[in-house]
Amino acid sequence: MTAIHPLDLATKLERLGPARYAARTSGDYANFSGPFGGFTAAVLLRAVLEDERRIGTPVALTVNYCAAIAEGAFEIVAREVRTGKSTQHWTVELRQGDTVAAIASVVCGQRRAVWSHHPAEPPHMPPPEQVPVFTNFKPGGWTSRYEMRFAKGAPDWNPRDERDIRSAHSVLWMRDVPARPLDYISLACMSDAFVIRAFMARGKFVPVGTVTLTTFFHGNEEAMSAQGAAPLLCTADAHLFADGFADQTAHLWGQDGRLLATSTQIVWYKE
């Protein structure tokens, strides 16, 4: 018997009716308060992937985090907005009581073997086994669900002078813990699995929250299968932190330098 992966347990949907599901938050993917944003992205994407009307594979996912999600039960309602010849558009809402806690749009696309071209190149990086596993996360919650090996920009939680602002740029290998063959669900989750860049720049925690996350999926099903459970080469960075809102970008590269996902988000920070 194969054990069910924590990500699949955590994002399990119970069908309540057409395009309406019940689900629960999971301690395995918990953050300081409520679930980690990647979990929310993954569970909302699953509602589209499991819908029998779905055509094609995910191309883009935008999640807007509208309100804190309390631990416990929630409902998901999916709506097929429009299905065309090449693309299909969905919106998906996560509700707790009367509150819309998150709202997502998902675009699926009919990928076809046409002209392709891959000019982008991954950064140079030693192989995973030559980069030590980062062990300085507080145990428990979502950070225990990822193995991260930083070649550059590992988190440094040691107190430092507040004028000592450092680079927000990280380069790392990342994979699920336990290992899990890559699919769109895990890639959606992983696209948010980067330490908040303000923590990296400042070396201290301040109240923050992801406001919106957009992830593009660049691989077809063959590219996803080819990746298997191997670590992804990831980069994360920020352009600016301005007036309480910062951006955050991520690139997730697979085997043979294949770009599998790019992601951008806006993070609210209090001070």
Place this chain on the structure above:
Amino acid sequence: MTAIHPLDLATKLERLGPARYAARTSGDYANFSGPFGGFTAAVLLRAVLEDERRIGTPVALTVNYCAAIAEGAFEIVAREVRTGKSTQHWTVELRQGDTVAAIASVVCGQRRAVWSHHPAEPPHMPPPEQVPVFTNFKPGGWTSRYEMRFAKGAPDWNPRDERDIRSAHSVLWMRDVPARPLDYISLACMSDAFVIRAFMARGKFVPVGTVTLTTFFHGNEEAMSAQGAAPLLCTADAHLFADGFADQTAHLWGQDGRLLATSTQIVWYKE
């Protein structure tokens, strides 16, 4: 009397009821068929900006282009999904008859004078007056509404060998024609005003369409006013073209190297 700018004429909304508007496509912002995607982004954003319930300023805009928009009238319906202390979430639909032709999410944020930090730097670029205006667009439609001065990666429509694949990277100055003080509406529109990267790489036109566009606004109202009608320093690029879907990224920089917007999109291409 000050003449009304074509962008303001084109995105004019007639209020039909609470959060419900009538508008029309405009020849000034027309593309090969239907309006240029930047127009759609701008007119959907305007529906939020003009809503009396709006708090804060735009932080993020995602537009999903679901169906071709026919020339003529359309309706916009805005929905306030959730208003919190720091952010406000909206969805906005563009309808023609029974078809949802586009659906957008808009996040507004309460910007505050807190810790800020701007690590990103614009590329080096000669001043606008030293870079010639690009004059090789077919006259009419949306390209006539922008003045572009390419320092790198100007479009080259001369037929070339199909194995001659070139860089998708462009660096240019861009401003509205006629000149117009920058605001969130014009910035939303401009964030889609980059020639489709597949045309740049291949030097030929193929059927394409933007599927989804996400634009982040990084400036507060003071930063927007400070920009005035001066040209923006813009870069555009693509990571990959794969199986009929390509990505496209853009950075729009204002005075004194201030990043005003970043944008990512997915473009469907036929062949």
